Amino acid sequence: MYKIGVVGEKDAVIAFLSLGMTVKAVETVNEAVQAVDGMAREGYGLIFLTETFAKDMEETLLRYQNQMIPAVILIPGTQGSLGIGLEKIRDNVEKAVGVDILSKKEG
Template structure:
């Protein structure tokens, strides 16, 4: 059975602990990269990563997007959203459906 983890600044990911998700605070991109690589080897199937950390480890995120496991999901931090996670969702929906069904319509 796969485990679930969350990586990011402590204040943003601490709430995940209350619902049974393992939390791994990271201060910078290097630390986050090491944590994510370690989690991937330790049978984590889903890893939530805050957008503020993800922007510093784009190559690591892209490397795992090419693999089935672990799935890396970008989430906003307590400082707000950078729009990176939502942009990824829109791209994946457009790829799967053929058009972005979430796009705002002016009609």
């Protein structure tokens, strides 16, 4: 069974401890990159990462984008959602289905 990890600012990730997940509270983008890469090396199957840090970690996210494991899922940080996670989901759905079915259509 794969482990689940969470990386981000302390206030945004601390609650995940109660769900039995490994939590890495970080303060800098460099710490976040090291935490994600470390969890990937340790065989984590799923890593939640706050958008606060993800916005500055494009190279790291690209490294894991086409791999089955780990799946890196973006979650809102303490600043709320920056829309990055939803955009990535929309891109993946469009790639899989061939059309953007998640956009709100004006009509």
